[in-house]
Amino acid sequence: MTALISSGLEIVGLNGVPSVECGRSLPVVRRKSDGMYSVLKTVADPVALSWHDEEDAAAFAESKRWTKLREPLPFPASCVSGEDGRLIRQPMMIHVASMLLTAAGLSARPDSYRDESLLWNPLETQHDEFRAACGSAESVEALLDEWGACLKNRFDEAYLLKTERASLKRITDYMLCAARSRTLRWQAYLRHALVQQPEGVEQTFKFFTKNEFPEVPWNGFLGAMKALGEVLAGMPPATPSPPITARAKLRDIATRPPILVQRPAA
Amino acid sequence: MPVFTNLDNRLSDAAFDAADYHRRLPGCQSLAQHIALVHVSGRERSFDTTVANPPHEIPTSSDHDYYTDLTRRAENLMGIPPSAYFYAGRAHPDFGCVALAFSAACEGAHDGSASPFDTGGLVHPRRFVGVRLVPTDGEIERVEYGRNSQIPLNQWRNVFARVLAAYFPANIDYWYGKPRPCDPEGLYELNTEWRSWTFEIRFYEGQSIHERAAWCADEPTMETLRRLLDSQGPTPPGDPPTPLERFLQGPPALEPAGTPRFCERMEHWIREQVNL
Numbered sequence: 001m002t003a004l005i006s007s008g009l010e011i012v013g014l015n016g017v018p019s020v021e022c023g024r025s026l027p028v029v030r031r032k033s034d035g036m037y038s039v040l041k042t043v044a045d046p047v048a049l050s051w052h053d054e055e056d057a058a059a060f061a062e063s064k065r066w067t068k069l070r071e072p073l074p075f076p077a078s079c080v081s082g083e084d085g086r087l088i089r090q091p092m093m094i095h096v097a098s099m100l101l102t103a104a105g106l107s108a109r110p111d112s113y114r115d116e117s118l119l120w121n122p123l124e125t126q127h128d129e130f131r132a133a134c135g136s137a138e139s140v141e142a143l144l145d146e147w148g149a150c151l152k153n154r155f156d157e158a159y160l161l162k163t164e165r166a167s168l169k170r171i172t173d174y175m176l177c178a179a180r181s182r183t184l185r186w187q188a189y190l191r192h193a194l195v196q197q198p199e200g201v202e203q204t205f206k207f208f209t210k211n212e213f214p215e216v217p218w219n220g221f222l223g224a225m226k227a228l229g230e231v232l233a234g235m236p237p238a239t240p241s242p243p244i245t246a247r248a249k250l251r252d253i254a255t256r257p258p259i260l261v262q263r264p265a266a
Numbered sequence: 267m268p269v270f271t272n273l274d275n276r277l278s279d280a281a282f283d284a285a286d287y288h289r290r291l292p293g294c295q296s297l298a299q300h301i302a303l304v305h306v307s308g309r310e311r312s313f314d315t316t317v318a319n320p321p322h323e324i325p326t327s328s329d330h331d332y333y334t335d336l337t338r339r340a341e342n343l344m345g346i347p348p349s350a351y352f353y354a355g356r357a358h359p360d361f362g363c364v365a366l367a368f369s370a371a372c373e374g375a376h377d378g379s380a381s382p383f384d385t386g387g388l389v390h391p392r393r394f395v396g397v398r399l400v401p402t403d404g405e406i407e408r409v410e411y412g413r414n415s416q417i418p419l420n421q422w423r424n425v426f427a428r429v430l431a432a433y434f435p436a437n438i439d440y441w442y443g444k445p446r447p448c449d450p451e452g453l454y455e456l457n458t459e460w461r462s463w464t465f466e467i468r469f470y471e472g473q474s475i476h477e478r479a480a481w482c483a484d485e486p487t488m489e490t491l492r493r494l495l496d497s498q499g500p501t502p503p504g505d506p507p508t509p510l511e512r513f514l515q516g517p518p519a520l521e522p523a524g525t526p527r528f529c530e531r532m533e534h535w536i537r538e539q540v541n542l
Contacts (some may be wrong), residue, residue, distance in 0.1 A: 007443075014361045015359055015363075015484075016484060016486065018486070019312070019490055020486045020490060020493075023484075023485050023486045026526050026527075037358075039358075039359045041527070041529065041530065042530075047443075047444060047459070047460070048442070050460060050461060052360070053392050054540060055392075057335060058358070063310045064310075065310075066362070092526065095382065116296050133341045172488075177485075178485075179460040179519050180523075186524060187363070189336050197496075199500050199501060200495075200496055200499055202500070203495060203499075203511075204492065204495065207511075207514040207515075208488075208522065211519065211522035212523055231319065
């Protein structure tokens with residue numbers, strides 16, 4: 001069996017199309033020696049890969065089976081053996097739209113994560129709002145979860161401020177997109193139920209939440225949702241800076257530049 | 267000569283292990299009777315569109331949006347009617363974002379046929395499936411080989427069992443290995459890719475997605491379906507379910523939150539069903 005050598009391949013796209021604001025998908029790679037393309041579903045079993053020519057690759061991109069990057073990406077260093085350049089860990093593509101980052105209170109996509117550098121490239125046929133990068137499968141999963149946790153915090157703050165329901169629901173949609181860990185997905189489903197149309201809560205539970213959390217009965221979910229709503233409503237407002245003491249206030253007044261008050265016109 | 271022709275006589279050839287074949291055949295027959303058919307869908311037409319709109323089925327190649335002209339060209343050359351395509355027990359992410367598995371029982375409602383390889387690859391202009399044909403490896407010879415390799419739908423499981431026992435050192439090698447390189451045309455010798463040894467099953471009618479035995483999708487597809495359900499709202503009591511509700515009332519996804527490795531997950535489920 002011939003091993004997959006990173007220097008002989010380049011990442012040229014992702015499997016599928018970014019149909020939601022963030023997510024992960026298998027990389028599409030191009031073999032430099034003969035220009036053939038494949039979805040990199042495994043690094044351990046090269047025989048399991050199927051390779052397609054340029055014509056097929058173009059057709060796949062056209063039919064939205066694949067989404068091409070505007071520029072190829074190198075493999076993440078963590079997926080490559082330092083000895084012989086073999087691929088030793090599964091790389092995974094991650095994509096995110098800037099609207100999700102904004103909703104999560106993040107200013108930009110990270111240049112690196114867990115000591116892995118992330119190069120964010122735009123995608124062909126996609127709005128510039130979307131960018132994709134490649135990391136190890138483990139890092140990508142953790143990064144998605146981190147975004148999910150940021151969205152959770154933003155939701156909790158916004159809920160307390162009685163933000164309109166549509167905005168809150170959008171945050172929970174994004175959170176369900178990003179969250180991968182079981183804990184975070186449970187928290188996302190509860191928050192989503194708090195702000196979705198009440199008639200739809202049981203339906204979402206029946207067809208989605210229940211499948212992920214089969215041990216939770218409907219009444220249990222309902223109780224957890226109500227309890228969360230009460231707790232969130234009773235939370236004190238977020239306090240980003242430490243409380244200001246009277247002494248600090250006096251010091252502030254003493255050191256602040258005087259405000260020049262213009263004498264009113266006579 | 268197709269890989270399954272005169273197999274009983276060819277077992278005496280040194281390349282085969284006749285004793286091993288006879289020892290394994292009953293197990294292979296059991297596996298063959300139960301192995302699920304898989305179709306990977308969702309790119310040519312988004313899966314939520316297939317779910318939401320009639321006829322809610324995996325169409326035949328008469329559907330020009332769903333299959334390429336290359337599929338229809340291969341069918342014309344080999345005399346295959348317009349078909350819906352499945353692989354026996356294998357799922358490949360190149361074909362979409364949702365893998366659907368159908369049990370053996372669903373074959374009873376169909377006319378169809380099968381081949382012990384990917385027919386599109388055999389007559390593809392790039393000849394993705396290599397064979398050694400005489401007098402030349404021309405299209406005429408390839409088409410004849412393809413025609414001779416067709417198996418009636420009601421016989422393919424028997425042929426599959428014999429091919430599995432004769433050519434594959436172990437049943438698991440159908441997924442993780444490759445067959446012994448000992449067929450006259452070199453189908454198993456000249457190729458290193460799955461499409462040369464995965465059985466292709468064809469139904470001459472569309473297959474309802476509601477009759478699936480299992481399914482698994484990637485994460486964006488699961489999220490898209492959830493949002494679609496959200497936007498529809500619940501059906502009033504007494505009304506028939508919406509197409510999406512009907513789909514979701516069937517077997518739940520193997521990975522309810524979705525996974526980028528939906529094909530591997532599906533194959534894992536298939537092997538579990540046949541005790542592998």
